[in-house]
Amino acid sequence: MTQRRMATALLALTAATVLADSAVVTLALPQILRELGGSVAGVSWVLIAFNLVLAVVAVPAAWLLGRRAPGPGTALGIAVFAGASAVCASASGLGVLIGARCAQAAGGALALVGCLELLVALTGERRGVRLWTVSGVVGTAAGPVIGGLLTEAFSWQSIFIVQVPLTAAAIPVALAVGKRTPIHPECAVKHPDSADFACSTAHSAHLRPGVPESRRPAVAPNVALALLSAALTAALFLLVLLLVEGWRTEPATAAVTVSVIPVAAFLAPWVARALQAGPQAENVAGCLLVAGGLCGLALLPATAVVATLAPQALIGLGLGLTVDSLTGQALHDRLPRAHHGASTITARHAGVVLGLAVLTPIITVDLRHAQAPAQEAITAAVLDAPLPGTTKIALAQQLGDRLLAERGRVPDLHPAFVALHPPPAQQPAAAALESGLNEQLDRAALRAFRHAFLAAAGLAALALVPLLVTRRNVR
Amino acid sequence: MTPTAALPLGAAALVAAVLGTQVAAGGWDLGPTRAADPCRARAVVAVSTGLEGLGEQLVLLGLDGAACRLHTTREALVLRLAEPGARTDAEVDAVRAGLHDAVDRLDAEHRLPPASSLLDEVLVGSGLPDLVQRALHALPDSLINNRLPTAEVLRRAVDDLDVRALLARVTDPAQVQSLVTAAVRKAVIAQLIAGLH
Numbered sequence: 001m002t003q004r005r006m007a008t009a010l011l012a013l014t015a016a017t018v019l020a021d022s023a024v025v026t027l028a029l030p031q032i033l034r035e036l037g038g039s040v041a042g043v044s045w046v047l048i049a050f051n052l053v054l055a056v057v058a059v060p061a062a063w064l065l066g067r068r069a070p071g072p073g074t075a076l077g078i079a080v081f082a083g084a085s086a087v088c089a090s091a092s093g094l095g096v097l098i099g100a101r102c103a104q105a106a107g108g109a110l111a112l113v114g115c116l117e118l119l120v121a122l123t124g125e126r127r128g129v130r131l132w133t134v135s136g137v138v139g140t141a142a143g144p145v146i147g148g149l150l151t152e153a154f155s156w157q158s159i160f161i162v163q164v165p166l167t168a169a170a171i172p173v174a175l176a177v178g179k180r181t182p183i184h185p186e187c188a189v190k191h192p193d194s195a196d197f198a199c200s201t202a203h204s205a206h207l208r209p210g211v212p213e214s215r216r217p218a219v220a221p222n223v224a225l226a227l228l229s230a231a232l233t234a235a236l237f238l239l240v241l242l243l244v245e246g247w248r249t250e251p252a253t254a255a256v257t258v259s260v261i262p263v264a265a266f267l268a269p270w271v272a273r274a275l276q277a278g279p280q281a282e283n284v285a286g287c288l289l290v291a292g293g294l295c296g297l298a299l300l301p302a303t304a305v306v307a308t309l310a311p312q313a314l315i316g317l318g319l320g321l322t323v324d325s326l327t328g329q330a331l332h333d334r335l336p337r338a339h340h341g342a343s344t345i346t347a348r349h350a351g352v353v354l355g356l357a358v359l360t361p362i363i364t365v366d367l368r369h370a371q372a373p374a375q376e377a378i379t380a381a382v383l384d385a386p387l388p389g390t391t392k393i394a395l396a397q398q399l400g401d402r403l404l405a406e407r408g409r410v411p412d413l414h415p416a417f418v419a420l421h422p423p424p425a426q427q428p429a430a431a432a433l434e435s436g437l438n439e440q441l442d443r444a445a446l447r448a449f450r451h452a453f454l455a456a457a458g459l460a461a462l463a464l465v466p467l468l469v470t471r472r473n474v475r
Numbered sequence: 476m477t478p479t480a481a482l483p484l485g486a487a488a489l490v491a492a493v494l495g496t497q498v499a500a501g502g503w504d505l506g507p508t509r510a511a512d513p514c515r516a517r518a519v520v521a522v523s524t525g526l527e528g529l530g531e532q533l534v535l536l537g538l539d540g541a542a543c544r545l546h547t548t549r550e551a552l553v554l555r556l557a558e559p560g561a562r563t564d565a566e567v568d569a570v571r572a573g574l575h576d577a578v579d580r581l582d583a584e585h586r587l588p589p590a591s592s593l594l595d596e597v598l599v600g601s602g603l604p605d606l607v608q609r610a611l612h613a614l615p616d617s618l619i620n621n622r623l624p625t626a627e628v629l630r631r632a633v634d635d636l637d638v639r640a641l642l643a644r645v646t647d648p649a650q651v652q653s654l655v656t657a658a659v660r661k662a663v664i665a666q667l668i669a670g671l672h
Contacts, residue, residue, distance in 0.1 A: 277482035285486035292490025301500035310493045318486075370507075376550035377507035383538075383553065388523045389531040390652060396557065397646050429522075440507050447506040 007173045008122050012131050014078055014170040015115040016139030017163055018108035020146065022051055022352055023233070026240045027148030027251045028156035035156070038094040047237070048356055049098050053105035055349035061109040062342035065117070070338070074114025074174040080107025082168045089160035109345065111167070116341040118177045132341070133327040134269075136348075141262035141319055144236050148255025217340060220466040221330040222347040224283065227463035228322055229351030231290055234359050234456030235261065235315045238449055239297060239308065241363070246410055246445030249305060257305050257312075264316025265323075272321055279325045283467050286322030289314045291460035298453035303442035318460070323348075355459065359452045366448040374444035375403075378437050385433045387426055395420055395430075399437075410445055413437050510548035513539040516580065526596040529588060530655045533577045533629070540573025541566070562642045570642065574633045582626040590623035590663070591616035596656075597663045611667075623666050632662035 025032070025046055033043045065073040084103035091097035115135075120128030150158045236258065243254040272282050296311025330344045331337060378399065382392055398416035405411070413434060422430045511517060517539065521531035542552040545565065556566070581587050598608050611619070636658040644650035 272482070275482050277479050281479045281482040285482040288483060288486045288490055292486075292494060295490075296493050296497055299494065299497045299502035299505075301497045301502035301505060303505070307497075310496075314490060314493060373507045373509075375554055376510050376548060379550040379553050380508060380510055383535060383549070386520070386522045389521070389527065389534065390649075393646065393651065400557065400646075443505060444507040 004122060007177055008119065008131065010170040010173045011115045011118050011122070011177075012135040014167050015112055015119075015132055016135040016142075017166050018081060018112050019136045019139035020143035021104060021108065021163070022054070022140060022143060022349065023047070023236050024143040024147035024159055025156065026144045026237055027244060027254055028151040028159060030244060031151055031156045031251075032094075032097070036091070036094045036097065042094055044356070044360065045098050046094075046101055048353060050101045050105045050108075051349040051352040051356075053102045054109050055346045055353060057106050057109040058113065058342040058345035058349070059339065061106075062113040062336070062338040065110065065113055065338050066336055070114045070117040071175050071177060073110055074118060075171045077107045077110025077112075077114055078167050078171050078174060080104075081111050082164045082171075083107070085160040085163040085167070089157040089164075109342070112345055113338045113342045114174060115170075117338050118174060120337065121177060129328060129331050129337075130324075133324050133331075136327065137265055137320065137323045138262065140232070140323070140348075141236075141265045141316065142259075144240055145255045145259045145262060148240070148251045148258070152250060152252035152255065217343045218330040218332070220469065221283075221326040222343055223466040224287070224463040225323065225326045225330065225344060226347040226351035226354065227459050227466075228287065228290060228326070229348040230355030230358065231294060231456045231460035231463070232315070232319055232323075233352045233355035234452060234459070235290070235294060235297070235312075235319075237356065238359065238363065238452050238456065239312070242297075242445060242449050243305065243308075246449065247303065247305070247442050248410065248412060253305065257308060260309050260312040261316040261319065264313045265320035266316075268317045268320025269324060271317070272325075279329055280467065282321045282325045283329075284464060286318040286320075286325070287460055287464045287467065289318030289321065290463075291318075291457045293318060294453050294457035294460060298450045298457065300446060303439060303446055322463075355456065358459070359455060362455055363449065363452040366451050367445075370444045370448035373447075374441060377440040377444065381433060381436045381440060385436075386429045387422075387433065391420070391422060391426060391430075395433075410441055413441070510550045513542035513547075513549045513552075525588075526593050526656065526659060527652070529593070529629075530652075530659075532581060532586075533574055536577035536580055537570060537574035540576035541569040542573075544569040544572060556642055556645055562639055567638045567642065571633060571636070571638050574636070574638075575630065578626055578629045578633060587625040587629070589616065589620045590625050590628060591619040593625070593659075594619060594663075597660050603664070623663060628659070628662045628666050631665060632658045635661050635665075 029043050029046065032046060033040065036043075061077070081104050084100045084107055087100035088097055088104065091100055116128070116132045119131050122128065123131060147159050150156075150162060239258055240254055243249040243257060244251060249257070268286075277285070293311040293314030293316075296314060297308060300307045300311070327344050330347075331340050379396075382396055382399070385392060387395070395416065398419050399413060402411045402413055402416045417430055417434045420430060519532050519535045521528040521535075523531055538549045538552060542549040545552060547555075552566075556562070578587075594611065598611065603611075632655075637654060641651060641654050644654070
């Protein structure tokens with residue numbers, strides 16, 4: 001592998017790692033809650049804080065980077081990100097972890113916009129933007145999967161430990177690439193004491209000749225990106241929550257399950273390339289697929305992991321078709337590139353925060369409302385079970401204790417059956433009852449997620465509005 | 476068809492196919508099993524035999540009757556009764572009436588066992604002198620069944636049952652069993668005495 005290729009790979013990996021951090025801890029949240037304490041709402045800030053800070057800091061970071069050569073700025077951003085990752089891994093309290101996540105996001109913002117400029121400098125305008133965009137899509141989609149596997153294999157801390165060498169390796173690359181890149185004379189005149197790198201690379205014959213560049217941000221693709229990101233957050237966050245907390249699936253199994261989304265997202269560009277439908281058609285089709293996939297998750301016909309695969313595939317295809325294409329549209333012929341790249345980061349992560357802000361209250365209320373029907377269904381199953389009355393009463397007592405012990409979370413009923421010690425003759429009936437009760441809990445959890453999935457589908461469908469309005473205006 | 480239109484239409488068709496399949500497979504209705512209407516008779520089978528089995532059937536049918544009277548579900552009533560706290564008169568009356576309904580239904584369906592088959596269990600720990608117990612055992616089954624119609628004994632037992640105390644101890648299987656058995660024994664003995672006169 002040549003030095004240039006290695007540098008390109010490391011910068012793309014850094015961009016993917018930073019964007020993966022948006023949702024990488026999703027599967028680790030239950031373990032973090034158990035180890036660091038606090039409330040469910042408090043732990044959700046481990047996720048929200050990163051996205052919020054990234055959304056707020058991205059544009060100022062681009063401005064800061066535009067004042068100087070991007071190499072040192074990018075290296076500084078990566079160093080802050082890597083250092084904050086190390087602090088996250090060693091955090092002994094929720095406050096420290098959330099604070100370190102904010103620092104991670106601030107450094108990550110600088111690293112992301114810097115990586116865009118450096119990738120363009122290394123590979124050219126079209127390829128550099130595409131690499132940066134694809135890294136983002138892969139990172140966003142694969143984040144929860146990787147986070148889940150690391151949590152299951154080692155611990156939640158391992159997610160952050162792994163990030164340190166992965167990103168730190170790109171620091172010398174950023175410094176070296178930044179030093180080598182030429183500075184356009186026009187920019188040097190404008191900023192004699194600085195190097196407007198965005199300007200320099202944009203003018204280094206990568207833009208299409210004869211096409212006027214624009215400084216105004218592309219509103220429609222950014223609004224659509226924000227709405228789709230909100231919907232995709234739902235797809236990943238809610239699905240992971242349903243699998244791990246609702247259906248009590250092991251994090252590793254959940255991680256493998258949600259890997260359908262990145263796999264489908266990876267295949268989507270091949271489909272688009274084969275059909276050559278154009279970015280607008282890709283965006284419309286992508287929004288339809290994401291909205292349809294989320295409706296599919298709301299209407300699962302069975303409480304089995306396998307039932308989620310088809311809707312996930314739709315979401316993954318939609319993700320692959322839209323995020324790549326919309327980001328490309330938002331950056332197309334627009335300067336300074338870093339600013340517009342930062343705008344897409346802001347749009348996407350503001351969308352993530354919007355998604356969490358809209359969907360968290362819905363799921364919280366629905367989970368509360370799901371308790372009564374679930375309790376009634378469990379009661380009915382116990383009353384109708386082919387077990388002696390005395391056994392049923394003893395079991396009901398144990399089940400009640402389990403519900404209290406889980407403090408509103410979906411309970412693990414197995415200890416209640418273990419404590420029952422039924423005689424051998426009653427064991428098959430007790431096992432069948434336990435299975436039936438778990439099925440009732442799974443159904444109740446699934447139903448509790450229905451409105452949130454449908455609301456997320458609505459957000460994805462809403463992303464069609466700016467796209468179609470723009471299309472009409474263009475006509 | 477142009478590729479520009481083909482991709483969105485293909486996506487819409489794919490979505491329609493997935494959603495259609497899911498709805499056809501019951502995706503719209505999937506949720507926790509809804510509680511049955513307690514006012515409609517349901518099949519109740521007890522796995523226990525003898526007095527305990529009979530008690531289970533009566534309680535399960537009685538809960539339906541009580542819930543129907545209280546305009547709630549059997550499950551909601553059970554969950555409410557499982558919570559600590561005093562029971563209202565309406566609840567106590569509804570449970571007693573529900574138990575009466577249960578006896579009537581089992582009697583109408585000829586599902587009540589003859590008294591002779593329950594006698595051994597009733598006499599154990601009844602406090603009756605050994606001589607009396609031996610005498611009762613010596614009586615032919617036909618005479619016992621004639622003098623002790625099960626439905627009558629159970630109706631009397633339900634009247635004698637301290638429903639409020641039963642509901643206060645509903646989470647303790649031993650206490651529940653003890654209260655029900657005591658009420659049945661008392662009814663059997665009262666019926667026996669009435670029959671001998």
